[in-house]
Amino acid sequence: IEEGRLLFDNLRLSLGYTFAHLWPEVVPIVLSFLFGLPTGLSPLQILSVDLLCEIPPAVSLAYEPPERDIMQTPPRRDAKLLSKSLLAYSYIFAGTGITIGCVIAFLSVFW
Secondary structure (H helix, E strand, C coil), rough: CCCHHHHHHHHHHHHHHHHCCHHHHHHHHHHHHHCCCCCCCCCCHHHHHHHHHHHHHHHHHHHCCCCCCCCCCCCHHHHHHCCCCHHHHHHHHHHHHHHCCCCCCCCHHHH
């Protein structure tokens, strides 16, 4: 039971990390289509960044040690792996902050 709870928690961490890094990859492409800006990264570069820089940290989150009180929490009856709060945090809060930083960095270098 402890391993199952640990796996569930760590998988949620990995998914939240991965979803937070989707906006910074999509928004520059959308901006280039809408405003005619040159693309900051080619598709091959985006794939390289994903494979080399984002997958290892996401995998390392799967090996996080368990919390001390993991067996003290009540069982999850209807818990989903992707909850609305996790998606909102990943896309709205973390993803938007990372995206704004990336767009500002791109525009400062572009101009």
